[in-house]
Amino acid sequence: MATRSKEQPSTPAGLPAPMQDTAALLRELVAHLRQNQTQLREEWARRITRAQLLTAMTEEEIFAEATSVYDNYVEALETGTFEALQAYARNLSERIIPRGVETHEVVGIVLLLRDVLARSLFGKYHEDFDKLNRILDAYEPAANRIANTVAVGFVQERERIIRQQQEAIRELSTPVLQVRERLLILPIIGVIDPQRARQLTEQLLRAIRTNRAKVVVIDITGVAAMDSNVANHLVQTVEASRLLGATVIVTGLSPEIAQTLVTIGVDLSEMATVGDLQGGIEEAERLLGYKVVPLEELAPKA
Amino acid sequence: MEVPILKQGHYLIASIQSALTDADLSQLREALIQRVGKFRARGVIVDVTALDVMDSFAVRTLRDIAHMARLRGAETVIVGIQPEVAFAMVQLGLTLKGVSTALDLEEGLAFLDRQAQQRVERGQGRIDRG
Numbered sequence: 001m002a003t004r005s006k007e008q009p010s011t012p013a014g015l016p017a018p019m020q021d022t023a024a025l026l027r028e029l030v031a032h033l034r035q036n037q038t039q040l041r042e043e044w045a046r047r048i049t050r051a052q053l054l055t056a057m058t059e060e061e062i063f064a065e066a067t068s069v070y071d072n073y074v075e076a077l078e079t080g081t082f083e084a085l086q087a088y089a090r091n092l093s094e095r096i097i098p099r100g101v102e103t104h105e106v107v108g109i110v111l112l113l114r115d116v117l118a119r120s121l122f123g124k125y126h127e128d129f130d131k132l133n134r135i136l137d138a139y140e141p142a143a144n145r146i147a148n149t150v151a152v153g154f155v156q157e158r159e160r161i162i163r164q165q166q167e168a169i170r171e172l173s174t175p176v177l178q179v180r181e182r183l184l185i186l187p188i189i190g191v192i193d194p195q196r197a198r199q200l201t202e203q204l205l206r207a208i209r210t211n212r213a214k215v216v217v218i219d220i221t222g223v224a225a226m227d228s229n230v231a232n233h234l235v236q237t238v239e240a241s242r243l244l245g246a247t248v249i250v251t252g253l254s255p256e257i258a259q260t261l262v263t264i265g266v267d268l269s270e271m272a273t274v275g276d277l278q279g280g281i282e283e284a285e286r287l288l289g290y291k292v293v294p295l296e297e298l299a300p301k302a
Numbered sequence: 303m304e305v306p307i308l309k310q311g312h313y314l315i316a317s318i319q320s321a322l323t324d325a326d327l328s329q330l331r332e333a334l335i336q337r338v339g340k341f342r343a344r345g346v347i348v349d350v351t352a353l354d355v356m357d358s359f360a361v362r363t364l365r366d367i368a369h370m371a372r373l374r375g376a377e378t379v380i381v382g383i384q385p386e387v388a389f390a391m392v393q394l395g396l397t398l399k400g401v402s403t404a405l406d407l408e409e410g411l412a413f414l415d416r417q418a419q420q421r422v423e424r425g426q427g428r429i430d431r432g
Contacts, residue, residue, distance in 0.1 A: 244383055
Protein backbone atom coordinates (compact mmCIF):
# COMPACT_ATOMS: atom_id res chain seq x y z
CA MET A 1 0.00 0.00 0.00
CA ALA A 2 1.37 3.40 -0.96
CA THR A 3 2.39 5.77 1.78
CA ARG A 4 0.60 9.10 1.68
CA SER A 5 1.49 12.22 3.63
CA LYS A 6 -1.16 13.47 6.03
CA GLU A 7 -1.36 17.01 4.63
CA GLN A 8 -2.21 16.33 1.01
CA PRO A 9 -5.64 15.10 0.09
CA SER A 10 -4.12 13.24 -2.84
CA THR A 11 -5.90 11.41 -5.58
CA PRO A 12 -4.18 8.05 -5.92
CA ALA A 13 -4.19 8.05 -9.69
CA GLY A 14 -3.10 4.82 -11.31
CA LEU A 15 -4.57 2.56 -8.62
CA PRO A 16 -7.34 0.13 -9.70
CA ALA A 17 -10.86 1.29 -8.95
CA PRO A 18 -11.67 -0.90 -5.89
CA MET A 19 -8.37 0.08 -4.31
CA GLN A 20 -9.10 3.73 -5.04
CA ASP A 21 -12.31 3.28 -3.22
CA THR A 22 -10.61 1.59 -0.25
CA ALA A 23 -7.93 4.25 -0.15
CA ALA A 24 -10.52 7.00 -0.14
CA LEU A 25 -12.55 5.22 2.53
CA LEU A 26 -9.53 4.79 4.72
CA ARG A 27 -8.71 8.47 4.39
CA GLU A 28 -12.24 9.35 5.40
CA LEU A 29 -12.03 6.92 8.30
CA VAL A 30 -8.70 8.27 9.50
CA ALA A 31 -9.98 11.83 9.27
CA HIS A 32 -12.95 10.87 11.44
CA LEU A 33 -10.71 9.16 13.99
CA ARG A 34 -8.44 12.20 14.16
CA GLN A 35 -11.30 14.65 14.48
CA ASN A 36 -12.76 12.75 17.38
CA GLN A 37 -9.51 11.62 18.94
CA THR A 38 -9.96 13.30 22.32
CA GLN A 39 -13.37 11.87 22.95
CA LEU A 40 -12.52 8.43 21.59
CA ARG A 41 -9.35 8.22 23.66
CA GLU A 42 -11.25 9.12 26.78
CA GLU A 43 -13.91 6.54 26.00
CA TRP A 44 -11.20 3.97 25.53
CA ALA A 45 -9.40 4.88 28.78
CA ARG A 46 -12.73 4.63 30.61
CA ARG A 47 -13.36 1.16 29.23
CA ILE A 48 -9.86 0.07 30.16
CA THR A 49 -10.48 1.08 33.75
CA ARG A 50 -13.93 -0.55 33.75
CA ALA A 51 -12.46 -3.80 32.47
CA GLN A 52 -9.89 -3.55 35.27
CA LEU A 53 -6.95 -3.76 32.91
CA LEU A 54 -3.54 -2.16 33.44
CA THR A 55 -4.10 -2.09 37.18
CA ALA A 56 -0.34 -1.90 37.61
CA MET A 57 -0.36 1.62 36.14
CA THR A 58 -1.75 4.93 37.37
CA GLU A 59 -4.49 6.79 35.50
CA GLU A 60 -2.05 9.42 34.28
CA GLU A 61 0.25 6.73 32.93
CA ILE A 62 -2.62 4.95 31.23
CA PHE A 63 -3.74 8.15 29.60
CA ALA A 64 -0.24 9.01 28.43
CA GLU A 65 0.26 5.57 26.90
CA ALA A 66 -3.28 5.64 25.48
CA THR A 67 -2.44 8.79 23.60
CA SER A 68 0.64 7.23 22.04
CA VAL A 69 -1.09 3.97 21.21
CA TYR A 70 -4.02 5.81 19.65
CA ASP A 71 -1.75 7.98 17.50
CA ASN A 72 0.25 4.98 16.37
CA TYR A 73 -2.92 3.04 15.67
CA VAL A 74 -4.36 5.76 13.46
CA GLU A 75 -1.02 6.26 11.76
CA ALA A 76 -0.85 2.56 10.90
CA LEU A 77 -4.37 2.70 9.52
CA GLU A 78 -3.46 5.70 7.44
CA THR A 79 -0.14 4.58 6.02
CA GLY A 80 -0.85 0.89 5.80
CA THR A 81 2.69 0.24 7.00
CA PHE A 82 3.35 -1.45 10.29
CA GLU A 83 7.07 -1.09 10.94
CA ALA A 84 6.60 2.03 13.02
CA LEU A 85 3.84 0.30 14.96
CA GLN A 86 6.04 -2.76 15.51
CA ALA A 87 8.85 -0.62 16.83
CA TYR A 88 6.44 1.26 19.06
CA ALA A 89 4.88 -1.99 20.35
CA ARG A 90 8.30 -3.35 21.33
CA ASN A 91 9.25 -0.08 22.94
CA LEU A 92 5.99 0.05 24.87
CA SER A 93 6.39 -3.56 25.96
CA GLU A 94 9.90 -2.90 27.21
CA ARG A 95 8.47 -0.19 29.43
CA ILE A 96 5.39 -1.91 30.77
CA ILE A 97 6.61 -5.48 31.27
CA PRO A 98 8.76 -4.53 34.28
CA ARG A 99 5.63 -2.90 35.67
CA GLY A 100 3.95 -6.28 35.73
CA VAL A 101 1.60 -5.82 32.80
CA GLU A 102 0.51 -9.17 31.40
CA THR A 103 -0.24 -10.43 27.92
CA HIS A 104 -4.01 -10.67 28.38
CA GLU A 105 -4.06 -7.01 29.42
CA VAL A 106 -2.24 -5.84 26.32
CA VAL A 107 -4.39 -7.93 24.01
CA GLY A 108 -7.42 -6.74 25.95
CA ILE A 109 -6.75 -3.03 25.59
CA VAL A 110 -5.97 -3.28 21.88
CA LEU A 111 -9.21 -5.13 21.27
CA LEU A 112 -11.05 -2.54 23.36
CA LEU A 113 -9.66 0.24 21.19
CA ARG A 114 -10.67 -1.67 18.10
CA ASP A 115 -14.15 -1.93 19.51
CA VAL A 116 -14.37 1.73 20.54
CA LEU A 117 -13.37 2.84 17.07
CA ALA A 118 -15.67 0.38 15.34
CA ARG A 119 -18.62 1.56 17.39
CA SER A 120 -17.77 5.13 16.57
CA LEU A 121 -17.95 4.19 12.89
CA PHE A 122 -21.33 2.54 13.46
CA GLY A 123 -22.48 5.74 15.09
CA LYS A 124 -21.38 7.88 12.19
CA TYR A 125 -22.56 5.76 9.28
CA HIS A 126 -25.54 3.97 10.74
CA GLU A 127 -27.88 5.68 8.30
CA ASP A 128 -25.96 4.58 5.23
CA PHE A 129 -25.72 0.82 5.67
CA ASP A 130 -23.99 0.31 2.38
CA LYS A 131 -21.32 2.87 3.19
CA LEU A 132 -20.89 1.42 6.64
CA ASN A 133 -20.20 -1.96 5.08
CA ARG A 134 -17.59 -0.54 2.78
CA ILE A 135 -15.96 1.43 5.56
CA LEU A 136 -15.78 -1.70 7.69
CA ASP A 137 -14.33 -3.65 4.77
CA ALA A 138 -11.55 -1.09 4.71
CA TYR A 139 -11.18 -0.96 8.45
CA GLU A 140 -11.34 -4.63 9.45
CA PRO A 141 -8.18 -6.03 7.80
CA ALA A 142 -6.09 -3.12 8.97
CA ALA A 143 -7.49 -3.26 12.49
CA ASN A 144 -6.84 -7.00 12.69
CA ARG A 145 -3.31 -6.53 11.55
CA ILE A 146 -2.75 -3.82 14.13
CA ALA A 147 -4.07 -5.96 16.98
CA ASN A 148 -1.85 -8.79 15.80
CA THR A 149 1.23 -6.61 15.50
CA VAL A 150 0.87 -5.17 18.97
CA ALA A 151 0.14 -8.51 20.66
CA VAL A 152 2.98 -10.31 18.89
CA GLY A 153 5.35 -7.46 19.66
CA PHE A 154 4.48 -7.74 23.33
CA VAL A 155 4.90 -11.48 23.47
CA GLN A 156 8.22 -11.35 21.64
CA GLU A 157 9.51 -8.79 24.10
CA ARG A 158 8.43 -10.96 26.99
CA GLU A 159 10.23 -13.95 25.53
CA ARG A 160 13.34 -11.88 25.01
CA ILE A 161 13.30 -10.77 28.63
CA ILE A 162 12.76 -14.32 29.86
CA ARG A 163 15.74 -15.54 27.85
CA GLN A 164 17.82 -12.71 29.23
CA GLN A 165 16.85 -13.56 32.80
CA GLN A 166 17.56 -17.23 32.29
CA GLU A 167 21.01 -16.36 31.03
CA ALA A 168 21.60 -14.10 34.01
CA ILE A 169 20.54 -16.80 36.43
CA ARG A 170 22.83 -19.27 34.78
CA GLU A 171 25.81 -16.98 34.97
CA LEU A 172 25.04 -15.95 38.52
CA SER A 173 25.00 -19.36 39.98
CA THR A 174 28.04 -21.15 38.67
CA PRO A 175 31.12 -19.50 40.09
CA VAL A 176 34.19 -21.66 40.50
CA LEU A 177 36.21 -20.33 43.40
CA GLN A 178 39.81 -20.93 44.35
CA VAL A 179 40.16 -20.94 48.12
CA ARG A 180 43.70 -22.31 48.40
CA GLU A 181 46.50 -23.15 46.08
CA ARG A 182 45.31 -26.10 43.98
CA LEU A 183 41.89 -26.18 45.72
CA LEU A 184 38.67 -25.16 43.98
CA ILE A 185 35.17 -24.89 45.35
CA LEU A 186 32.06 -25.12 43.19
CA PRO A 187 28.89 -24.27 45.13
CA ILE A 188 25.82 -25.30 43.16
CA ILE A 189 22.54 -23.60 43.92
CA GLY A 190 19.10 -24.13 42.52
CA VAL A 191 17.78 -26.27 39.76
CA ILE A 192 20.11 -28.09 37.44
CA ASP A 193 18.80 -28.74 33.97
CA PRO A 194 20.90 -30.63 31.41
CA GLN A 195 22.10 -27.42 29.81
CA ARG A 196 23.22 -25.94 33.09
CA ALA A 197 24.85 -29.19 34.12
CA ARG A 198 26.86 -29.18 30.93
CA GLN A 199 27.89 -25.59 31.43
CA LEU A 200 28.91 -26.33 35.01
CA THR A 201 31.09 -29.22 33.96
CA GLU A 202 32.79 -27.34 31.15
CA GLN A 203 33.42 -24.37 33.41
CA LEU A 204 34.86 -26.59 36.12
CA LEU A 205 37.16 -28.47 33.78
CA ARG A 206 38.53 -25.25 32.36
CA ALA A 207 39.07 -23.91 35.86
CA ILE A 208 40.90 -27.09 36.90
CA ARG A 209 43.29 -26.63 34.04
CA THR A 210 43.76 -22.89 34.52
CA ASN A 211 44.29 -23.10 38.28
CA ARG A 212 46.08 -26.46 38.14
CA ALA A 213 43.73 -27.65 40.82
CA LYS A 214 44.30 -30.99 42.46
CA VAL A 215 41.19 -31.05 44.60
CA VAL A 216 37.70 -29.78 43.87
CA VAL A 217 34.92 -29.54 46.44
CA ILE A 218 31.48 -29.55 44.82
CA ASP A 219 28.90 -28.40 47.31
CA ILE A 220 25.29 -29.30 46.55
CA THR A 221 23.70 -27.98 49.74
CA GLY A 222 21.70 -25.56 47.60
CA VAL A 223 20.50 -28.10 45.09
CA ALA A 224 16.79 -28.56 45.52
CA ALA A 225 16.16 -31.90 43.97
CA MET A 226 18.15 -34.69 42.48
CA ASP A 227 16.93 -37.04 39.82
CA SER A 228 18.83 -39.66 37.90
CA ASN A 229 19.81 -37.18 35.18
CA VAL A 230 21.39 -34.75 37.59
CA ALA A 231 23.03 -37.59 39.49
CA ASN A 232 24.58 -38.87 36.28
CA HIS A 233 25.83 -35.42 35.40
CA LEU A 234 27.45 -35.27 38.80
CA VAL A 235 29.14 -38.63 38.33
CA GLN A 236 30.33 -37.58 34.89
CA THR A 237 31.73 -34.35 36.28
CA VAL A 238 33.65 -36.27 38.93
CA GLU A 239 35.05 -38.66 36.35
CA ALA A 240 35.98 -35.92 33.89
CA SER A 241 37.74 -34.02 36.68
CA ARG A 242 39.71 -37.11 37.53
CA LEU A 243 40.89 -37.32 33.94
CA LEU A 244 42.45 -33.92 34.47
CA GLY A 245 44.17 -35.19 37.57
CA ALA A 246 41.84 -33.61 40.13
CA THR A 247 40.11 -35.35 43.02
CA VAL A 248 36.51 -34.38 43.65
CA ILE A 249 34.83 -34.27 47.03
CA VAL A 250 31.06 -33.83 46.99
CA THR A 251 29.57 -32.15 50.04
CA GLY A 252 26.19 -31.05 51.26
CA LEU A 253 24.08 -34.05 50.37
CA SER A 254 20.78 -33.76 52.14
CA PRO A 255 19.20 -36.94 53.57
CA GLU A 256 16.68 -36.84 50.73
CA ILE A 257 19.33 -36.60 48.06
CA ALA A 258 21.43 -39.28 49.71
CA GLN A 259 18.42 -41.55 49.65
CA THR A 260 17.66 -40.69 46.03
CA LEU A 261 21.19 -41.47 44.93
CA VAL A 262 21.18 -44.84 46.62
CA THR A 263 17.73 -45.67 45.29
CA ILE A 264 18.65 -44.74 41.74
CA GLY A 265 21.65 -46.97 42.02
CA VAL A 266 24.20 -44.44 40.90
CA ASP A 267 27.76 -45.70 41.03
CA LEU A 268 29.20 -43.80 43.94
CA SER A 269 32.38 -45.79 44.30
CA GLU A 270 34.45 -43.13 42.57
CA MET A 271 32.83 -40.25 44.42
CA ALA A 272 34.21 -39.08 47.75
CA THR A 273 31.55 -37.45 49.85
CA VAL A 274 31.59 -35.53 53.08
CA GLY A 275 28.54 -34.33 54.98
CA ASP A 276 29.06 -30.59 54.90
CA LEU A 277 31.19 -27.99 53.19
CA GLN A 278 33.37 -27.42 56.23
CA GLY A 279 34.21 -31.10 56.43
CA GLY A 280 34.83 -31.17 52.71
CA ILE A 281 37.29 -28.30 52.83
CA GLU A 282 39.09 -29.84 55.77
CA GLU A 283 39.41 -33.13 53.92
CA ALA A 284 40.61 -31.30 50.82
CA GLU A 285 43.25 -29.46 52.80
CA ARG A 286 44.39 -32.72 54.33
CA LEU A 287 44.75 -34.25 50.86
CA LEU A 288 46.82 -31.28 49.79
CA GLY A 289 49.03 -31.55 52.82
CA TYR A 290 47.71 -28.59 54.74
CA LYS A 291 46.86 -28.59 58.38
CA VAL A 292 45.02 -25.67 59.93
CA VAL A 293 45.94 -24.99 63.56
CA PRO A 294 44.95 -22.17 65.90
CA LEU A 295 47.72 -19.60 66.32
CA GLU A 296 48.05 -20.40 70.03
CA GLU A 297 49.28 -23.86 69.19
CA LEU A 298 52.05 -22.36 67.13
CA ALA A 299 53.44 -20.42 70.09
CA PRO A 300 57.13 -21.24 70.63
CA LYS A 301 57.75 -23.71 73.41
CA ALA A 302 59.10 -22.28 76.58
CA MET B 303 53.84 -41.65 12.68
CA GLU B 304 56.10 -42.94 15.37
CA VAL B 305 55.69 -41.46 18.80
CA PRO B 306 58.97 -40.32 20.37
CA ILE B 307 59.71 -42.08 23.68
CA LEU B 308 62.18 -40.40 26.00
CA LYS B 309 63.89 -41.89 28.97
CA GLN B 310 64.15 -39.72 32.07
CA GLY B 311 65.77 -41.50 34.96
CA HIS B 312 63.62 -44.51 35.70
CA TYR B 313 60.72 -43.15 33.74
CA LEU B 314 59.65 -43.35 30.11
CA ILE B 315 57.86 -40.39 28.58
CA ALA B 316 55.83 -40.82 25.39
CA SER B 317 54.78 -37.50 23.93
CA ILE B 318 52.01 -37.73 21.35
CA GLN B 319 52.39 -34.89 18.86
CA SER B 320 49.38 -35.34 16.62
CA ALA B 321 46.40 -37.54 15.86
CA LEU B 322 47.35 -41.21 15.65
CA THR B 323 45.95 -43.97 13.52
CA ASP B 324 44.98 -47.27 15.10
CA ALA B 325 48.21 -48.76 13.76
CA ASP B 326 50.27 -45.97 15.32
CA LEU B 327 48.58 -46.57 18.66
CA SER B 328 49.26 -50.28 18.57
CA GLN B 329 52.86 -49.60 17.66
CA LEU B 330 53.18 -47.18 20.58
CA ARG B 331 51.84 -49.83 22.91
CA GLU B 332 54.36 -52.39 21.68
CA ALA B 333 57.24 -49.92 21.85
CA LEU B 334 56.44 -48.86 25.41
CA ILE B 335 56.05 -52.38 26.73
CA GLN B 336 59.33 -53.43 25.21
CA ARG B 337 61.19 -50.49 26.62
CA VAL B 338 59.73 -50.89 30.09
CA GLY B 339 61.46 -54.25 30.15
CA LYS B 340 64.64 -53.09 28.44
CA PHE B 341 65.28 -50.15 30.74
CA ARG B 342 63.56 -51.63 33.80
CA ALA B 343 61.48 -48.49 33.97
CA ARG B 344 59.44 -47.80 37.09
CA GLY B 345 57.06 -45.35 35.51
CA VAL B 346 55.47 -44.48 32.16
CA ILE B 347 54.00 -41.15 31.23
CA VAL B 348 51.85 -40.81 28.12
CA ASP B 349 51.28 -37.16 27.24
CA VAL B 350 48.10 -36.60 25.21
CA THR B 351 48.09 -32.79 25.41
CA ALA B 352 48.15 -32.50 21.62
CA LEU B 353 45.09 -34.67 21.09
CA ASP B 354 41.83 -32.86 20.35
CA VAL B 355 39.87 -36.02 20.33
CA MET B 356 40.17 -39.55 21.68
CA ASP B 357 38.11 -42.40 20.35
CA SER B 358 37.36 -45.71 22.01
CA PHE B 359 40.37 -47.42 20.46
CA ALA B 360 42.73 -44.78 21.78
CA VAL B 361 41.22 -45.05 25.26
CA ARG B 362 41.43 -48.84 25.19
CA THR B 363 45.05 -48.68 24.07
CA LEU B 364 45.92 -46.36 26.95
CA ARG B 365 44.26 -48.77 29.36
CA ASP B 366 46.18 -51.68 27.83
CA ILE B 367 49.45 -49.79 28.19
CA ALA B 368 48.72 -49.12 31.86
CA HIS B 369 47.79 -52.74 32.61
CA MET B 370 50.72 -54.20 30.72
CA ALA B 371 53.17 -51.77 32.26
CA ARG B 372 51.95 -52.66 35.73
CA LEU B 373 52.47 -56.35 34.98
CA ARG B 374 56.06 -55.46 34.20
CA GLY B 375 56.50 -53.41 37.35
CA ALA B 376 55.85 -49.90 36.10
CA GLU B 377 53.19 -47.38 37.07
CA THR B 378 51.52 -45.46 34.21
CA VAL B 379 50.14 -41.92 34.24
CA ILE B 380 48.17 -40.36 31.42
CA VAL B 381 48.67 -36.60 31.36
CA GLY B 382 47.37 -33.63 29.43
CA ILE B 383 43.80 -34.69 28.70
CA GLN B 384 42.10 -31.53 27.44
CA PRO B 385 38.86 -30.35 29.13
CA GLU B 386 36.85 -30.84 25.93
CA VAL B 387 38.27 -34.32 25.45
CA ALA B 388 37.56 -35.26 29.07
CA PHE B 389 33.99 -34.04 28.73
CA ALA B 390 33.44 -35.97 25.51
CA MET B 391 34.94 -39.10 27.04
CA VAL B 392 32.65 -39.19 30.05
CA GLN B 393 29.64 -38.46 27.89
CA LEU B 394 30.47 -41.40 25.66
CA GLY B 395 31.21 -43.58 28.64
CA LEU B 396 34.87 -44.04 27.72
CA THR B 397 36.49 -44.35 31.08
CA LEU B 398 40.06 -44.73 32.10
CA LYS B 399 39.03 -46.48 35.27
CA GLY B 400 41.95 -47.91 37.12
CA VAL B 401 44.40 -45.76 35.19
CA SER B 402 46.13 -42.87 36.91
CA THR B 403 45.82 -39.44 35.39
CA ALA B 404 47.40 -36.08 36.01
CA LEU B 405 47.05 -32.56 34.67
CA ASP B 406 50.39 -32.29 32.87
CA LEU B 407 53.91 -33.61 32.62
CA GLU B 408 55.06 -31.87 35.77
CA GLU B 409 52.20 -33.30 37.80
CA GLY B 410 52.71 -36.69 36.22
CA LEU B 411 56.36 -36.81 37.28
CA ALA B 412 55.47 -35.63 40.79
CA PHE B 413 52.88 -38.40 40.97
CA LEU B 414 55.35 -41.08 39.93
CA ASP B 415 57.91 -39.79 42.44
CA ARG B 416 55.34 -40.03 45.22
CA GLN B 417 54.39 -43.54 44.12
CA ALA B 418 58.02 -44.61 44.18
CA GLN B 419 58.43 -43.04 47.61
CA GLN B 420 55.40 -44.87 48.95
CA ARG B 421 56.63 -48.15 47.56
CA VAL B 422 59.89 -47.70 49.41
CA GLU B 423 58.08 -46.78 52.61
CA ARG B 424 55.76 -49.73 52.37
CA GLY B 425 58.74 -51.94 51.74
CA GLN B 426 56.97 -53.29 48.74
CA GLY B 427 58.59 -56.24 47.11
CA ARG B 428 60.72 -57.00 50.12
CA ILE B 429 60.63 -60.64 50.98
CA ASP B 430 61.66 -61.45 54.46
CA ARG B 431 64.62 -63.77 54.18
CA GLY B 432 64.63 -64.24 57.90
